[in-house]
Amino acid sequence: MKVLGLNFGRDRQQCESYLVKALEGAAAAGAETELVRMCNLNIKRCIGCGSCTRGWIKEGKQCKCIHKDDFQAVMEKILDADAIIVAAPVYVLAPTGMFKDFVDRMGPAHDFVVMYNTNIERIAKGQDPIDPRALKRKYVAYISVGGARVQHWVSFGLPTMQTFGFPMHMKVVDQLDIYGAYGSPARAQMFAERATELGGNVTAAIGQDPDSLVWPAEPGTCPVCHGNHLTILGTGTQVECPICGITGEMAIVDDEIQVTFSAEQQYHSRLNWGGLEDHYNELHVEPARRAVAAAAAATE
Ligand SMILES: Cc1cc2nc3c(=O)[nH]c(=O)nc-3n(C[C@H](O)[C@H](O)[C@H](O)COP(=O)(O)O)c2cc1C
Incomplete structure (x- = not known):
């Protein structure tokens, strides 16, 4: 080791x-x-x-x-x-x-x-x-x-x-x-x-x-990176962990701020496979798909 x-x-x-x-x-x-x-x-x-x-x-x-x-x-x-x-x-x-x-x-x-x-x-x-x-x-x-x-x-x-x-x-x-x-x-x-x-x-x-x-x-507010930084997205009660790039829901329960991140969102943290794969798809798979679609459209 x-x-x-x-x-x-x-x-x-x-x-x-x-x-x-x-x-x-x-x-x-x-x-x-x-x-x-x-x-x-x-x-x-x-x-x-x-x-x-x-x-x-x-x-x-x-x-x-x-x-x-x-x-x-x-x-x-x-x-x-x-x-x-x-x-x-x-x-x-x-x-x-x-x-x-x-x-x-x-x-x-x-x-x-x-x-x-x-x-x-x-x-x-x-x-x-x-x-x-x-x-x-x-x-x-x-x-x-x-x-x-x-x-x-x-x-x-x-x-x-x-x-x-x-x-x-x-x-x-x-x-x-x-x-x-x-x-x-x-x-x-x-x-x-x-x-x-x-x-x-x-x-x-x-x-x-x-x-x-x-x-x-x-433990931090974000269950994946254990950070406490949050971005207020301006869309209702949604917040984002800027480290993981995942969305959570903020609520006030018994005068305390509570933030929950679904299991699905946690999987898509860039600290996990799902988030890294999303980035790969965005940078490599999607442009290739668009190029194929554009080439097909040009030959029609
Ligand atoms: C240019 C500079 C900026 C610094 N800014 C901060 C700071 O914003 N916050 C802080 O807690 N310490 C700050 N420090 C102090 C260092 O974090 C601290 O001295 C640290 O122990 C340096 O690590 P080292 O002793 O292993 O080199 C700064 C030090 C330098 C030289």
Whole structure:
């Protein structure tokens, strides 16, 4: 069992201290662990050239990013890992730009449903299957670390970290929203212990049915991503989880806000297969269907 820790914070500072605790928890649960300091690597920004995704769509194979830097070396470690623990600092309410730069390079080029369907097409054509590491479900846990004392200064930290794992259909096992720990040794200790537990949880999840896992952290309003952010859609009592892209119904029951998301909506969260498949259909199946229909209409 390989558990990879990615530190998007500074070298040996706050994020790393909690990530080290998480990796200790993973090691105690039997994992082989590795920590990567992203701040010491050269990872360029995505320039939107599209060469990585065009490879999938046009040629049915994965093309490497045109940048020559350290991205692919980290990607290889992610593909080799069974589980990943990501720690990122909050910069101006959200994870640091270094995190987003990495996610932009990783996500679209490794879309799980695209790879799954491409693999089927390749096998049907007698071509080599794609890298099996890319089709193995991975488990992930997130640690967001803000320096603020209050939660409303870390608002988009943890929710934005979900963008790391969902394109590759990673199963989120646990998460930790750290704030108010500077100058509070007791609180820092409590988070360090929780980080160790998180490392144990993600390791224990490896090989388990992702749908059978019990959520160990605080439950959120959204039953899928466990976030508390909601978009008011302006259509009656409907609200949307902006992380999952699913619609729920809001009501006031006994002076308390209650939000319910149907099982059908939960399946269509982009953290689940249904939501990823909806996106695949929107981007790949529908345009192809429209092109066939247009060609047929032109010959009539
Ligand atoms: C440019 C910048 C912006 C920051 N913005 C926030 C913020 O909005 N909210 C917050 O809680 N902390 C903020 N911080 C503090 C960091 O989240 C905090 O210092 C964190 O521990 C850094 O992680 P590291 O020690 O692993 O590098 C900011 C720090 C920097 C450098």
